[in-house]
Amino acid sequence: MTTIDNTPEIDNVPPPDPNAVSITINGRTVAARKGELIIAAADRANEYIPRFCYHPRMSSVGMCRQCLVEVEGPRGPMMVVSCMTPVADGQIVRTNTPQVKRAHEGILELLLANHPLDCPVCDKGGECPLQDQAFSHGAGESRFVEEKRHYEKPIAISDLVYLDRERCILCDRCTRFADEVAGDPLISFTQRGNNTQVMTFPDEPFASYFSGNTVQICPVGALTAQPYRFKARPWDLEQRESTCTTCSVGCRTVVQSSRDELLRYQGVDSDPVNWGWLCDRGRFNFQSVNSEDRLESPQVKSGDSFVSTSWADALETVARTLRLATPGSVAILGGARGTNEDAFMWASLADAMGITMRDAQLDDGLPTSIFSYSQATIDSACAGGTVILLAPDLKEELPVLHLRLRDAADKKRIRIIEVSSHESGLTKQAWRSVRAESGTTASAVAALLADSAVAAQLSSGPVTIIAGRANLAESADLTIASVEAVLAAAPTASVLPVLRRGNVRGALSVGLAPQNGKDAAAILEAAANGQVECLILLGADPMADVADADLARRGIAGAKFVVAIDTFLTQSAAHADVVLPAAAYGEKDGTTMNLEGRVTNVVQKITPRGTSRADWMIAAELADLSGHDIGATTLADVQKLMAQRVPGFGATTTSVAIKRDGVVVSMASPTRTPLAVTSAPPRNSYEFRLDLSRKLYDRAVATLTSPALAGLAQGASVCIHPLDLERVGAAEGATVRVSNNHSSIVLPVRASESIPRGTAVVPFNQPGADIRELIRHGESVVDVRIESM
């Protein structure tokens, strides 16, 4: 008989967690951590406590008093607000006693005293925490018989958000969000006592890029979003969880539709990514999918106009062109707007046909060598240490990444060092913020890192470099040079690449990266020289997006045959010989990859418009017609092939459909080509260095075709320092001539102290005169003259 020794070895016993406490909720023992709030511990234990103001992603304020619970104290049980009371070891909490029930009923009666109870005509009805909890925790009857409070309603507090003050229960969620999370405290409690109300400053709207989140977190129907007002009832909505592909942050969303029409996106809390937040552009550009202007059938150029045709005809035309093309004369641009499956199938088709000219970026991104550095994630960047920003204004380009960094800096977890040519949305949060004229960033970085305080900060913890094209009129090599300058001082630093388009990292990773250094600019140059017989635009619009407008124009004109696969007849698609309608976001299943390399799923919620189909299907059809067997006829086939062929994909990524947070794929690192040391030419003192940077709202197709967002682009202008404005001799708002030896355009001028002298900031792709006429690919920086007219 053997005795099994069950006594664990002393070494294996983990030391007791000094932060662990044990509390009792309704008689059950619950493990909690010091500092945790009772309501959070109760949530984990599935003991629901009613609440309105408490939100796990914001600080607690104890505003609504709905979450009262009973806690055993030295003088017997007492009522405490569970969203403001931290747990303590041995604490005894009760949430279901008659006293607690009475308190909950009393608070609800108070909150409802002035509430209009107009649920039948309220958009929130059916998904309203106030309605739901009035039923589950309320008394059912009110003793209030007097006249209720009346306000003018609803009032538009911004172009997107409407406020009904009669429904408001003053929980402070929207105002807290605007202040704490978004950093745009443009709404505030005003007046006092019975007249307390949420309001903006007179004539200053709640124009925050994040305003839609306040609608989502409003626990009553006080805030409604203009695009969804009176569109549907919650019980008529069907929803599927997906990923937003508006930018490369990849926020988790639910896509909601009714009667086969997209009606709303809501943020979903993905802990490593978006924490439930969305930017307004991502939240409201679903309207674009429903646009009247969508392409519905294949189009073939006949003379100067397009004629609708069948898929069979259109595909045969394209396949014939591909068959007859001289080897090495076909090029593919784009793929970053689709799914990984789309990009993979096109890459497979390109491999089968020997197409080497391909690029998922449009001369506006970073070389793929950016993936060869140690890669950071959003969480690793926000966890601690130093974050060095060598990037465009993240508030404009990757708004939810901006929120995550802002939060980490506000909570003093990280220190931000920013090197930029003008102030950004994170300048106020930055520990050090240095102005460096475009073209001089690398030397400014080197000078900054020589500072002993900065060096001490870098060596005190992990360093993350957030690198991207801050200025589209500046060569990408200069961005890489700045990254190298940081790595010279902090060799263990990791890099988070700022890539704009939704699935650009995915497209580059699954096979649409440039080969032999032949990138979009080189491809367009080749096309301009007549060396491209067939140019395939995969959701790409070079004429709108390539910084060198002249190059894009010449490239499209020079290509002998242009195929555009797109959802809209874009500027470039209008020059195509064949246009194939593509299924849009929400119309196809698949996976996408965000800037971290995180693979998550995107889902089909509605039927594709007209006869449009997913990009991968078009590639599969073309392969078939051209006699190449790729071996994939269903999405499952494509995913299986992708798992086999793309390093890093595989079992982990095929399971993402069921994982909210997705999987970060570690890719084989691409070889890094040694960087030729580039330095920008000095600027003449009478000229301005051009800084071409993106704004959240521009002439992007999905923004333009979303009625709620179309009017929000600020318009083209040139912005300079007030003293420079004086030197130019122009008044604010007057028009000035901006010129260099390539071209000359006329723009309204504005002054801002956030821009250093000698720099001229022009937003990219805005309605109005196009600054891209002054830009030529290959010039590392662009200098311009500004003259008053």
Next chain:
Amino acid sequence: MARLTEENIRLAREIISRYPKPRSATIPLLHLAQEQDGFVTNEAMEHIGQLVGATSAEVYGTASFYEMFKFEPVGKYLINICGTMSCALMGSEELMHHAESRLGIHMGGTTADGLITLERAECQAACTEAPCLQVNYRYRFRVTAENFDTLVDQLQSGALEGEIPAHGTVAAVRQHIPADKGVGAVAPEDVTEGPAWLDGKAAL
């Protein structure tokens, strides 16, 4: 009727420097703005926001909490008649009726010449002297209809010019703390010692 004047900007900077955090100066600056224009203008609130690093909405949220900040023009003299218990028992209701007919305006209104605004106020903590009123927050006790008429006559003739400054003026003598007499703007998180009166004992 606008942003703060050059002189008031200088004063505003001095006031801001007294506090560890600029936005702590919001309310003193609102008084300054009200003194300048007689009421708080939207332009002044925007300007104050710029000076203290807050949005206009935050300044407005703070300002609108307080009854004594006015956002519409008021008369040179603001007469607050108390309507709370003691004064009500001692005839403030009749006094208000008298005031309305004497000035030809309703409570809350301003005379056509812009001289006097009439308001009903909550308890002014002078219950033993009921009914009472305030003229630009200067007390008048045990006010009768005759007293009130005399007061209005004096205000109209300018006899009280020296005693009662125009609405918005907080004090006839402006507070000025010389730089060397101030305690300085020490941020709360940098304070390591307790106040002198605690005498080294721990608080609470």
